Amino acid sequence: xxxxxxxxxxIVDEFEIYDDWLDKYNYLIEMGKDLPQIDEKHKVKQNxxxxxxxxxxxxxxxxxxxxxxxxxxxxxxxxxxxNLLIRVLSGQTPQAIIDTDLVFIDKIGLKEHLSPTRSxxxxxxxxxMKLYALxxxxxxxxxxxx
Amino acid sequence: MNFDVEKIRKDFPLLQxxxxxxxLIYLDNAATNQKPRQVLQRMADYYENENSxxxxxxxxxxxxxxxxxxxxxxxxxxxxxAPAAEQIIFTKGTTESINLVAATFGERxxxxxxxxxxxxxxxxxxxxxxxxxCGRRGATLRVADxxxxxxxxxxxxxxxxxxxxxxxxxxxxxxxxxTINPAQQxxxxxxxxxxxxxxxxxxxxxxxxxxxxxLDCDFYCFSAHKIYGPMxxxxxxxxxxxxxxxxxxxxxxxxxxxxTFDKTTFNELPFRFEAGTPNVAGALGLEAALHYIQSVGAxxxxxxxxxxxxxxxxxxxxxxxxxxxxNSPEKxxxxxxxxxxxxSYDVGTxxxxxxxxxxxxxxxxxxxxxxxxxxxxxxxxxxxxxxxQEVDALADAILRSREMLL
Numbered sequence: 001x002x003x004x005x006x007x008x009x010x011i012v013d014e015f016e017i018y019d020d021w022l023d024k025y026n027y028l029i030e031m032g033k034d035l036p037q038i039d040e041k042h043k044v045k046q047n048x049x050x051x052x053x054x055x056x057x058x059x060x061x062x063x064x065x066x067x068x069x070x071x072x073x074x075x076x077x078x079x080x081x082x083n084l085l086i087r088v089l090s091g092q093t094p095q096a097i098i099d100t101d102l103v104f105i106d107k108i109g110l111k112e113h114l115s116p117t118r119s120x121x122x123x124x125x126x127x128x129m130k131l132y133a134l135x136x137x138x139x140x141x142x143x144x145x146x
Numbered sequence: 147m148n149f150d151v152e153k154i155r156k157d158f159p160l161l162q163x164x165x166x167x168x169x170l171i172y173l174d175n176a177a178t179n180q181k182p183r184q185v186l187q188r189m190a191d192y193y194e195n196e197n198s199x200x201x202x203x204x205x206x207x208x209x210x211x212x213x214x215x216x217x218x219x220x221x222x223x224x225x226x227x228a229p230a231a232e233q234i235i236f237t238k239g240t241t242e243s244i245n246l247v248a249a250t251f252g253e254r255x256x257x258x259x260x261x262x263x264x265x266x267x268x269x270x271x272x273x274x275x276x277x278x279x280c281g282r283r284g285a286t287l288r289v290a291d292x293x294x295x296x297x298x299x300x301x302x303x304x305x306x307x308x309x310x311x312x313x314x315x316x317x318x319x320x321x322x323x324x325t326i327n328p329a330q331q332x333x334x335x336x337x338x339x340x341x342x343x344x345x346x347x348x349x350x351x352x353x354x355x356x357x358x359x360x361l362d363c364d365f366y367c368f369s370a371h372k373i374y375g376p377m378x379x380x381x382x383x384x385x386x387x388x389x390x391x392x393x394x395x396x397x398x399x400x401x402x403x404x405x406t407f408d409k410t411t412f413n414e415l416p417f418r419f420e421a422g423t424p425n426v427a428g429a430l431g432l433e434a435a436l437h438y439i440q441s442v443g444a445x446x447x448x449x450x451x452x453x454x455x456x457x458x459x460x461x462x463x464x465x466x467x468x469x470x471x472x473n474s475p476e477k478x479x480x481x482x483x484x485x486x487x488x489x490s491y492d493v494g495t496x497x498x499x500x501x502x503x504x505x506x507x508x509x510x511x512x513x514x515x516x517x518x519x520x521x522x523x524x525x526x527x528x529x530x531x532x533x534x535q536e537v538d539a540l541a542d543a544i545l546r547s548r549e550m551l552l
Contacts (some may be wrong), residue, residue, distance in 0.1 A: 021166070021499050029492075053507045053522065054491040072520055075489035076551060077496075097164055113495075119507070120491060 008104035015108040030080035056121035062134035097133035157182040168501030176527035188434035218433035229359040239380035240348040243367035248275035250392040258284035296323035296472035311341040318350035323472025324480030354510040355480040375435035379428030396421040479528035490522040500543035
């Protein structure tokens, strides 16, 4: 399994070929459309992160020491970034998720979408992904260390 | 009067800037509009030459600043045709004006079982203060329905106006739909039912002639920053006989007449509602903005904006899949829309990249998103300095965004 920074580098490389913002957003929109569908049973209010611009549904589960995420959004550009975040963080260990700074978002020039003022649900989504990781670590890993 | 938009644009320094290496097309004027140099200069001049605390000093500067501040009050009174300057209370903005009335009018006049009537198209700042007040006073907040075209349902308004209604509060112009409410008629109906009336004029003052005496409203509020003035200053107009009956809002300096530890007597209007050092530069900036409008010619400005609205409506309506919300026959320069099957956030994000600044989201009118069954809207709103070329650029950017998103 690739590490978080290996996956981040791969995404940075993918975006590097586009120097025009139009192409970059076209690619992001494609990523949004390609986001694997979340299981409908997880698309419930309890998993909803409401922003005043767009909303995100996020579900996380723990299997064999790793955290797996699925998510959705009502806006396709938000979905594109959600897709990137899932590619990078899903399948990683709780500790790796807790420790990451997610520098790739800045490197590919999409940092503005993670500004709290955008209110698109993404800032809360990352916080929520880290909370999932922390909860799974506490629940499964600290217990077994005893 | 000849309306020369290119000459006007030169007065607005911010309009000269670019975003993402493109000329800025600023169409978020209903959120706040840009400031002419005359306003900025007046405020700088105050701090450079007149700054001192008002209403207290005997020294030259303080007298000069006090005179200027009171002159600004006079200018505001004339602009909205208030009978006297003492009926103009300076606040931080429309929101504070409404909260002031909700707190003081509520305390003095609203009892358990009374009702406050608003409309479905109100901005959150004309909903939440009444909700809070109703909670404190045991009163009920009632909401008059709107029709699909974004106009007020007059029958429903009349139905919900009852002998229990103590106050009616409504937007002169809807910030999301642009609807101009029949204010004079609503005030008359409310008065006939024995209710007082507050008009939220935040979206009206820059786009319509406002005459508070002709309207006969009991309160009228607006913000300086939506009429080419600075942020942090606003106005509450009130009828004298009602203002005089209201208890104080905030306590502090300026609003008192005599203070002992046993008892305080309060200053006269309008000072009793202006506790603490006010935003003097803000009031002077507002005055400069009103003078600016007068120099341009208010009537010519309104006419120009109306022509631009008609042009924008025609231009955007021609885009297939574009749905306009708010089709009131009486409307100001706001076009709120969505593209069928596309989220407003996506459109707003791409329009921004094309250099077009619009507002997206719920516009602080969440009940309207529920009414129209959408997560949000996209709003292009115009000021006197916008042009047909900018509308064309907006339409072009919408088409290109739609192509990318569909």
